[in-house]
Amino acid sequence: MLTRRQILTFAAAGTASALATPILAAAPEPAKEPAKTFRFGWQKNGVPALTKRRGTLETRLAARGVAVTWHEFPSGPPLLEALGAGAIDFGYTGDIPPIFAQAGKLDLVYVGAAPAPGSSSAILVKKDGPIRSLADLKGRTLAFTKGSSAHNVAVSALRKAGLTLKDVTPAYLSPADAGAAFAGGRVEAWSIWDPFYAIAEQNPDVRVLTTAEGIVDSYGYYLANGAYTKANPTLVREVLAELAVQAAWSQDHLEETAKALSEITGVPYDVTLRSVKRTNTRFAVLPVTPEIVKTQQAIADTFAAEGLIPAKLDIASIVWTAPSI
Template structure:
């Protein structure tokens, strides 16, 4: 099983970036696009290639990158006007909207079908989802793994009251899983793929067939209103980066492996899962809105978010040029 140090290696110095006050606040004359990123996917590739810097240079816009370990603190920064743009899974925007954050859905992408996994130790007595009853299940509350965990439990007729919920970010969850402090772990790639490759780990379930694994790009509301052309350029460029990466998987495996520190063979697993396609980047589509509203309704009914949300209230619809 991987060590805490190895798990932290996936995110490098990311933990330092999750503290909101450390993110520089915007100046009155905004000429810098402040991006929050995580070590996976198209945004990580764009950072490595400098694609956004090249695209925006002609507009006199520079790019500042801030790294995060998960979506909740990233969107806290976007919603608090400390970042202008970021990427996250499906659940963090619900909590950000419920908290009144100043942010908008500006784009979307589709992740692999098995982007999430439910893990136990090889010799665990947990053989089926039903066996989770009474056990300690860890995931980062407010992350996409939160949604995955709820869907897994519901599939077996269980709810949060049937398990002991343990709220841990990936590095801490990885350490707790290794030392046996938790019974099961719901997690996303590349953490999922790293753990899955360990012979002492067993996969009980994946997200394939349970959820659609939408991911989202969100913009700060004030920045997006003031600079819609920049946001449109960013989404368009990310789609190009994704398409190019998908067309050269060997090169993409090598690059992402260097970015994340995850071995190339494991990185290839994350990029070749069913329905994986880095080029599936677009402005926020109606299909994503339907999915996200249903998720918001479910989380309200379950008491996970404190209020009924109308997702369309914070969807950016750019004017036709």
């Protein structure tokens, strides 16, 4: 659960100082006008969706004269494409989308993190099918969304069995398309996250081959456009502070949280409640600590070694350092 100290860490605001040349004092730069809008990219799940529903971010930023607009995306990769291009200012994704975005030299920075427990992701197969172990995935068709957290689960699970993506036939599909292909027998296995995982496991013909527990040690991430963050550091901190408050409330009120998410997504309440109760640390907003950077760096190094991104990355180089008070 988020501590009061972590909430206060995000709530603090920063200041900037003027620079002068050694010979002649430079004219002070004109004060930058804060942005008048905050464009939030969101998916129908998690703390951003709950915050949007509650309207608390709009109330908080209205005091600064800033309006909030919400822009929905089906998954992390297209969200970060928009973020890097400056079409939105802020968003949340799993671990892999920012790695591909950084490899593509998009303008974004890590500004916060959240637990991504392995219990909330899984590789699914047919109950009576021939795939009984991870090794049995060899030669099979495995569906997942390219550049998503499910991509990481697929790669990591295969590595655990001594395999690589070259040993399977990857089917790069959106969650909706992958679900339809899996149900129709056009793919033999599906790497997916909640709530899609919770929905699919309701089918008696579906079996969980493995969850990501013990396979993937990871986080989800709050990211912001680099130029926007540089121009509006205090505003970004305000947003993180509000998200931290909403995350803490959600973690303390799981039944109410599940009801709200059910209404947002259309997923039945009992299925949603199962999803949110898989772990007691799902709802939190954390600073991007050196330990978290190390975890993300290890994932990026694996993807570079597998040839899934063109070169090694330096994750720490795009982690935002909030200005001092």
